[in-house]
Amino acid sequence: MPEAWPTETLLGKATALKIGMWIFLLSDAFSFGALLLSYGVLRAQSSHWHIAGEPEFGINFTAVLTFLLICSSVTMVLAVSACRQRKHGQTLLFLALTILGGLLFLTGQYQEYFGIVGHGLVAEGLHFGQSHRATTFYLITSFHGLHVATGVFIMLLTFIKTALGKYRDGNYDALENVGLFWHFVDLVWILVFTFVYLIPPEAASS
Amino acid sequence: MSGQTPHAHSVRNYLVVFALLCALTAAELGVVYVPGISRGLLISALVLLAVGKAALVLFSYMHLSSETKALKLTVVIPLCLPPIFAIVLMADAVWRRL
Numbered sequence: 408m409p410e411a412w413p414t415e416t417l418l419g420k421a422t423a424l425k426i427g428m429w430i431f432l433l434s435d436a437f438s439f440g441a442l443l444l445s446y447g448v449l450r451a452q453s454s455h456w457h458i459a460g461e462p463e464f465g466i467n468f469t470a471v472l473t474f475l476l477i478c479s480s481v482t483m484v485l486a487v488s489a490c491r492q493r494k495h496g497q498t499l500l501f502l503a504l505t506i507l508g509g510l511l512f513l514t515g516q517y518q519e520y521f522g523i524v525g526h527g528l529v530a531e532g533l534h535f536g537q538s539h540r541a542t543t544f545y546l547i548t549s550f551h552g553l554h555v556a557t558g559v560f561i562m563l564l565t566f567i568k569t570a571l572g573k574y575r576d577g578n579y580d581a582l583e584n585v586g587l588f589w590h591f592v593d594l595v596w597i598l599v600f601t602f603v604y605l606i607p608p609e610a611a612s613s
Numbered sequence: 614m615s616g617q618t619p620h621a622h623s624v625r626n627y628l629v630v631f632a633l634l635c636a637l638t639a640a641e642l643g644v645v646y647v648p649g650i651s652r653g654l655l656i657s658a659l660v661l662l663a664v665g666k667a668a669l670v671l672f673s674y675m676h677l678s679s680e681t682k683a684l685k686l687t688v689v690i691p692l693c694l695p696p697i698f699a700i701v702l703m704a705d706a707v708w709r710r711l
Binding site: 416417418419421426429433436437440441443444447448451452454466467470473474477478480481483484485488491583586587590591593594597598600601602605606607609 | 641675680698702
């Protein structure tokens, strides 16, 4: 059980761990905010954002990755729900599915960059540093990918602890905080998907 | 233990949100492929859909809707700042290109 936290009317029953996680997530949100802000300003002031010869981003493929993260978000929240109800088997199952979703997302990102089947963006000529579009793309998506990898690692540890019976007593505080981080990763991807992938270059739409 | 509101945390609620997230993602893809759509309308629609999806994750899956008003405001107010800065800075960048 977590340390007892004095009753605090403003923050209700939120534990110290949860408040700490929210503070961390806010600071992380500002990191992504700064990256997306820089991306937006660079793109807004550029008259030739998409340089001729640079490959297009695969919107349909990335939509599948988005779907994967949405699926892993729902399995994560179901894992927390199962833990709260002391359903040990279901907690493990949903955690495993969430980890699988994260791993598939990372595999998809590797496919997009380097190509497992066919060519990736690097082989097609999109290199870090060659243009604002290329640099911001790799910076933002790899920073997000680092978060996915971190989330998968933390969830693996949580899975092992759960399997060892650490959360059998219905105390879902730690699991809920892992979930907060994972949902944040999903939330950030929602914005990255829109701003980096879906909004077309100006020349293409005019 | 964390705050609990069983109704908001029900499995049915989670699955409804999941269906909404899938539908909004499909709508995003649909908007992108609408022939002849103006750039302004396309960007507005995509941003609105993304904000809607982000709000669903934030308030439902991250359980912010079940937290106290103080915690909600502590999270939401700072999150409003980057979009405000974005609007100001991008408007400035576009203005300088004109």
